[in-house]
Amino acid sequence: MTASKPGALTGVFSPVLTPFDQQGTTSAKRFIKHCRWLVDQGVGLSIFGTNSEANSLSMQEKQDLLQALLEAGIPGNVLMPGTGLCNLPETVALTSHAVQAGCAGVLMLPPFYYKGVSDEGLFRFFSTVIDKVGDDRLRLYVYHIPPVSQVPLSANLIERLIARHGKIIAGIKDSSGDWNNTQLMLKHFQSADFSVFAGSETFLLANMRGGGAGCITATGNVNPGAINRLYRTWNEDAKAADAQQAALDKTRAIFQSVPIIPAMKRTLADHSGDAAWATVRPPLVELDDAQAAKLSAALQADGFTVPNARTLAVD
Numbered sequence: 060m061t062a063s064k065p066g067a068l069t070g071v072f073s074p075v076l077t078p079f080d081q082q083g084t085t086s087a088k089r090f091i092k093h094c095r096w097l098v099d100q101g102v103g104l105s106i107f108g109t110n111s112e113a114n115s116l117s118m119q120e121k122q123d124l125l126q127a128l129l130e131a132g133i134p135g136n137v138l139m140p141g142t143g144l145c146n147l148p149e150t151v152a153l154t155s156h157a158v159q160a161g162c163a164g165v166l167m168l169p170p171f172y173y174k175g176v177s178d179e180g181l182f183r184f185f186s187t188v189i190d191k192v193g194d195d196r197l198r199l200y201v202y203h204i205p206p207v208s209q210v211p212l213s214a215n216l217i218e219r220l221i222a223r224h225g226k227i228i229a230g231i232k233d234s235s236g237d238w239n240n241t242q243l244m245l246k247h248f249q250s251a252d253f254s255v256f257a258g259s260e261t262f263l264l265a266n267m268r269g270g271g272a273g274c275i276t277a278t279g280n281v282n283p284g285a286i287n288r289l290y291r292t293w294n295e296d297a298k299a300a301d302a303q304q305a306a307l308d309k310t311r312a313i314f315q316s317v318p319i320i321p322a323m324k325r326t327l328a329d330h331s332g333d334a335a336w337a338t339v340r341p342p343l344v345e346l347d348d349a350q351a352a353k354l355s356a357a358l359q360a361d362g363f364t365v366p367n368a369r370t371l372a373v374d
Contacts, residue, residue, distance in 0.1 A: 067229050067230055067251065067252050067253060067254040067272065068103070068163055068164055068200075068272065069272040069273050070101075070102075070272070070273045071101070071273050071279055071286050071290050072102065072105040072139055072256070072274070072275040072276075072279065073103070073104065073275075073276065074107075074111050074275060074276075074279070074280075075090070075106045075108070075110075076110060076111060076280050076320070076323060076324060077106075077107075077111045077112050077113075077116060077340075078093065078324075078335070080335050080338065081334070081338055083338065083340055085116070085123075085124060087123070087127040088373045089333070089371065089373050090128070091127060091133070092370060092372075092373070093280075093327075093371055094128055095131075095370075096370060096371060097279070097280070097283055098133065098137055100283040100284045100287060101283070101287040101291075102283040102286070102287055103163075104133070104137050104138050104139065105141065105166055105275050106124065106138065106139075106140050106141065107124075107142070108166060109141075109207060109277075110280065110319070110323070112339065112343065113141050114144075115340045115341075115343075118153060122153070125138075125157065125160060129160055129161075135161030135162050136161075136163045137163065138157075138163060139163060139166050139275075140153070140157045140165055141165070141166045141168065141202070142154040142166070142167055143166070143167035143168030144170070145170045147184065150167070150188050151188050151191045151192060154167070154188055154192050154199075155191075158192060158196050159194075164199070164200050164230075165197070165198070165199055165200065166200045167188070167199055167200065167201055168208060169185075169202070169208060169210045170184050170210070171207075171209065171210045174209050174210065178213055178215060178216045181212065181216055182216060182223075186223060186224070189224050189227055197227050198226070198229035199224075199227055199229060200230040200231060200232060201220070201228070201230075201232075202234070203231055203232065203235055203240075204232075205235055211235075214243060214244070217231065217244075217248060218248075221253070228253070229254065230253050230254035230255060230256060230272065231248070231255055231256065233255065233257060233258050234258025238262060238265065241255065241257060241265075241271070245270055249269075249270050249272070254271075254273070256271070256272055256274055256275045257273070257274040258274070258275060259276050259277070259311070260286045260311060261304075261307070261308050261311055263276075263286065263289055263290060263293075264293055264303075267290065267293045267294070268293070274286070277319055277323065278310065278314055278319075281314070281323050281327065282307070282310055282311075285307060285310070289303040309361060310363060313354065313358055313361060313363070314326075316354070316357065317346060317350045317353065320343060321343060321346045322350075322354050324337050324338070324345075325337045325345065325351055325354065326354070326358065327365065327371055329351075329355065330364070330365035331369055331371040333371065333372035333373055335373070336371065336372075
């Protein structure tokens with residue numbers, strides 16, 4: 060299970076896929092089943108992340124899905140919802156809702172529509188959210204994903220936010236894909252009160268060996284047990300850890316050989332027997348037959364399985 064320290068989280072988190080029915084409406088029943096399945100394998104829930112199709116969801120849909128999880132008995136201490144949007148009022152509202160719901164933290168994108176914005180502008184955005192939420196329970200993990208957002212978060216910005224807000228700035232998800240940047244974050248910020256999460260399991264072992272906190276990773280949706288196993292055992296046997304990392308990298312590469320969100324959803328659909336799991340919301344599209352066949356054959360050759368996949372189905 061993900062662990063908590065004073066002011067910071069550690070472990071493996073999954074940016075949870077958002078299931079839809081075949082008409083494209085969010086499916087709370089499938090969402091709850093998937094989240095329970097992930098928690099049972101020791102993985103925390105970074106709902107409404109990039110791989111959740113979060114920016115294709117309305118604010119009301121996010122609030123309703125979070126409420127459904129809480130009412131189903133999913134504990135707040137395993138939840139790190141994504142709350143960052145391009146506008147302040149809705150970012151404040153989502154963040155406040157998450158804090159009041161007892162979530163352990165929030166993962167916050169920068170406002171990503173305007174490009175080339177200054178550190179001063181980003182500082183004002185994050186600080187305004189924190190001030191308007193006005194709750195010392197808030198633990199904010201900034202989300203650095205410049206390949207997608209095109210709005211990077213600099214070390215100087217993070218340093219300034221920590222100086223102003225202290226333990227409320229609790230960590231970073233570094234999805235830059237640049238190990239040099241992750242090393243910089245580890246060197247300057249990793250502490251008992253600030254967690255550096257790698258944005259992919261491909262960097263999990265290096266991150267742990269560098270003193271990091273874990274990872275928040277897409278394929279935590281489909282391969283959570285193996286990823287969590289490396290997190291838990293990385294320092295027991297160096298050669299075994301290297302082998303585990305290599306196996307994770309191989310599986311990750313298979314999912315990345317086709318569009319990864321439709322790939323993960325199609326895999327859950329195939330293994331659970333619930334065809335609705337393959338549904339994505341436009342502008343994403345489902346895998347075509349050739350892509351699906353390529354994915355299935357590669358996963359079968361890899362010996363990949365989804366344990367207890369039938370529990371994810373909704374009749």
